Amino acid sequence: MTTEMPLSFPRRVDLAHLPTPLQPLDRITEKFSTPHGGPRIWVKRDDLTETAMSGNKLRKLEFVAGEAMAQGCDTLITCGGVQSNHCRTTALVGARLGMRVQLILRGELDGLPDGNLLVDQLAGASTAFYPPREYFEDLTNLFTHWQAFYAERGHKAFCIPTGASDGLGIWGYIAGSEELLADCRDAGFIPEHIVCATGSGGTQAGLTLGCHLLGSEARVTGYAVCDNAAYFQRKVREDIRHWCRLSGNTVDESGLNIQVNADYIGPGYAVADEPVYRAIAEVASLEGLLLDPVYTGKAFYGLLQELHKGNYRDCKNLVFVHTGGQFGLFPHRENFPFLL
Known part of the structure; x- marks a missing residue:
């Protein structure tokens, strides 16, 4: 896959440890597979962009x-x-x-x-x-x-x-999508679905635009942690339009596939129900992967529910982009009484 147009990246300060690892979650895959099949689940470890878990x-x-x-x-x-x-x-x-x-x-x-x-x-x-x-x-x-x-x-x-999250910050995940797709090729597969938490819209916008520019058919879905699906549909388009104005590039918006799942927001931003906390504990115990209750925990819980419903059964490979946020876990310590 190559870009449809040459991209001239703006000035950049090298801060992140890149590329981040792409890892299979085979225990999660095995536990949440259905009789009708389902995808192999992978995680793009963008929580490891820097040693202070800057995500x-x-x-x-x-x-x-x-x-x-x-x-x-x-x-x-x-x-x-x-x-x-x-x-x-x-x-x-x-x-x-x-x-x-x-x-x-x-x-x-x-x-x-x-x-x-x-x-x-x-x-x-x-x-x-x-x-x-x-x-x-x-x-x-x-x-x-x-x-x-x-x-x-x-x-x-x-x-x-x-x-x-705007037309400047979106460059981060245009470059990130290029890296992710290369990782998948090196691992021997083409992802059909890419999933991330979406809270301000910029990561989803960058992944959506990046995949579009690179000719990837992967469907990017943002699992909303606040607001609603209509808000993120609008916000992603706004960020992409802002990117076009800043960069001088043009994008055919009719070709953008902007997918938002807003079914797992729960009580509100930064507030989660017990099932989310249990999912965080389960993922940690099965895979040694630490999620947070504000972003990645909600998104991964939503993904697990969708897998249980069989909504990804026709997919062979799905990548969850771990966007970090582990420091936000500790102020929620009182929501894990079931661990005592």
């Missing part, structure tokens, strides 16, 4: 940080929940590159910092907490405020949207 966010931030440096910026500003994986990764990237980091966080500090927030602070990021209503209603103004705050002090700040 999928690091692929995007390679291109974001490259652009920020090209513009002469010395400060990164981004946003997310108190336990945001993206914010934690941005904090670590800033520390690694010698850049200031300002985090606009949704929620409040409740007790001692834990999980991702603890890593944010260890990495030296500045944190500002806002109630959810103010955060959602005034996020644009909050970015403007902090950008002006640093400008007044002689610093130039680069603003990064939620999850680095």
Whole structure:
């Protein structure tokens, strides 16, 4: 498979340990196969992009940080929940590159910092907490405020949207899809399905566009962890259109296959039901693979339910993209009483 048009990648900072491994999950495959068959399940270990488990966010931030440096910026500003994986990764990237980091966080500090927030602070990021209503209603103004705050002090700040999910960050998984498809070829198969958690839409957009540009027939499905299917259908298209504007490339949107499964969101973002926690424990005990209850745990639980229903029985090989997030597991420790 080759690209239909030559791609000129923008400036990039090498941050991730690539390529990440592609591994079979044969115990999971055996346990969840049905009498009617089913796929061999593989996992693309993008949780291993960096030793601090920065996951999928690091692929995007390679291109974001490259652009920020090209513009002469010395400060990164981004946003997310108190336990945001993206914010934690941005904090670590800033520390690694010698850049200031300002985090606009949704929620409040409740007790001692834990999980991702603890890593944010260890990495030296500045944190500002806002109630959810103010955060959602005034996020644009909050970015403007902090950008002006640093400008007044002689610093130039680069603003990064939620999850680095836009037409710049999408390059991370255009490159990532190229790597994944090459891994599959080296392993002797062509994937029919590629599955990932989708929370800000950028990873799914990059995988969808990357497979499209590379001529792959793999169907990319994002398992939503918030919002709804219509939101992610729209968000993926918006990110791809933004990429077209920034890169000067064109894409026939009618050829895009944007698949979203929003059946396993549960009570809401970052809130899971007991079956998700049990699935996390089961995957860890069967495969030594650690998932989180916000993103990968929900998506993998949804995948297991779909396998049980037989919805992938005509597929030979399915790849689950592990996007990381393990630090977000620890603040949920009280939801595993069945392990005691």
